[in-house]
């Protein structure tokens with residue numbers, strides 16, 4: 011039997027299943043080719059074919075997702091075909107592997123459900139996760155759901171697009187099902203590999219000074235400060251809409267340089283994509299149940315609250331005299347990790363003052379303001395390096411000595427203050443944040459200073475435990491920095507008959523205020539914001555009106571504004587406390 015008849019052999023039962031689902035078992039038996047099948051030999055000899063375990067998943071149209079696998083086969087390692095939700099794939103390579111499974115490259119041969127018999131040779135990435143427990147299984151399924159939902163975020167290749175997914179039931183009750191997820195395969199290399207020239211495994215043991223000083227061969231520490239800042243701004247610009255959309259229903263929990271791809275690198279720009287939502291959690295559940303959930307992610311990007319929980323347990327975090335730590339853990343995990351990544355990128359890509367020789371050497375002609383800014387910036391760099399060094403050391407200790415080693419370290423008492431080392435780590439973060447935002451107070455004129463200060467301020471806002479800055483606000487600030495805010499403003503002015511009374515910066519502040527309460531308590535304002543917010547869309551009526559939404563007098567004061575909004579075709583208004591969807595009574599009164 012040749013390869014082609016082999017395909018047909020696997021595919022035919024599928025057609026019969028549609029008509030005769032009860033005969034399923036018989037056909038499953040048929041799928042399990044005999045060990046001496048000559049087809050296997052042929053496949054083995056095909057160049058470029060890698061060894062994979064086959065996943066025969068047959069999900070019958072119209073039935074609940076319930077994959078059916080063949081019995082384990084002795085020759086499992088050489089069959090490249092598998093099914094997901096009615097489509098047949100052939101594995102053509104391996105993309106990578108992680109803690110929970112392998113990502114293959116595959117092409118779709120046929121789609122029986124949609125009746126497409128033509129192969130689609132655009133390779134897809136297929137992630138096969140073999141979770142060890144129920145919680146991880148839920149995360150693997152959630153990953154598929156998240157990719158589906160993020161399809162609504164405009165833009166290309168920022169995140170893999172969902173193709174299809176399915177589950178393979180476990181062979182026995184003690185085991186957990188597997189999840190197979192097909193998504194678009196994105197171009198590029200992992201950001202950590204691009205920055206340091208070594209892979210994630212090597213980073214677990216690499217010399218920290220070498221890593222920080224860029225002595226690693228292949229490391230990318232070659233950029234001038236402005237170009238390094240441009241790169242950070244680009245990743246932020248790409249990711250803000252994604253994280254803003256994501257935070258409404260999930261947290262990624264594994265933001266790290268390893269989980270971003272970088273492609274099409276130019277001097278000061280590149281394309282970025284975020285991957286691997288395999289550790290994600292539902293936002294509402296997480297906010298309620300964080301104490302009962304596992305601690306996950308890359309330890310370098312762990313907020314101090316995660317270390318606190320790992321060391322002393324969730325009650326310690328919950329009862330800590332500073333409530334900011336619990337809030338950061340329950341609401342702003344991704345904010346923190348992304349802020350860390352921004353700083354990591356800035357200082358890993360910048361070669362140091364020598365890269366900016368032209369600008370930095372001629373200090374004679376520099377104004378006092380510029381001199382002060384530069385010295386403050388160099389102090390920021392030292393503070394960051396010291397904090398980041400600790401994070402990398404913790405990460406390496408975690409991988410070599412395990413959680414016990416870290417627990418011992420963090421439980422040690424500080425000789426002077428007698429507080430636990432974990433609390434020192436928290437204080438260290440607060441001090442670092444201060445240093446990072448220092449150069450942002452008196453910013454000299456010029457693109458370089460503007461951009462770098464923007465990066466520092468944004469990162470500080472993201473990692474600061476008391477910060478409430480939201481993705482939306484950051485995005486507005488970014489548009490303002492790049493001049494896109496005024497373009498948007500002008501476009502809207504043309505479209506909105508009543509001129510907005512507040513600038514977009516003010517709107518950003520308003521948005522931040524609304525988002526402040528996001529998730530902490532389910533407040534009506536936030537809910538309406540979540541379901542309705544579509545920043546960047548042109549249907550907002552921007553205005554500043556009274557702040558007390560529930561107050562009758564305030565409602566009355568907003569009536570004229572609402573009338574204008576309705577006249578110009580807008581049914582939502584921005585108020586000082588955020589985006590409002592007027593209730594029926596108000597609409598009636600205004601109409």
Ligand SMILES: Nc1ncnc2c1ncn2[C@@H]1O[C@H](COP(=O)(O)OP(=O)(O)OP(=O)(O)O)[C@@H](O)[C@H]1O
Nearest residue numbers: 106107108109110111113135170194195196286288
């Ligand atoms: N859609 C994709 N397009 C291109 N490459 C991908 C895609 N998905 C995953 N990869 C690559 O495959 C590797 C492993 O994938 P992934 O990180 O999702 O698996 P994981 O088991 O969750 O890993 P981790 O241990 O890092 O959590 C990644 O490092 C990435 O380079």
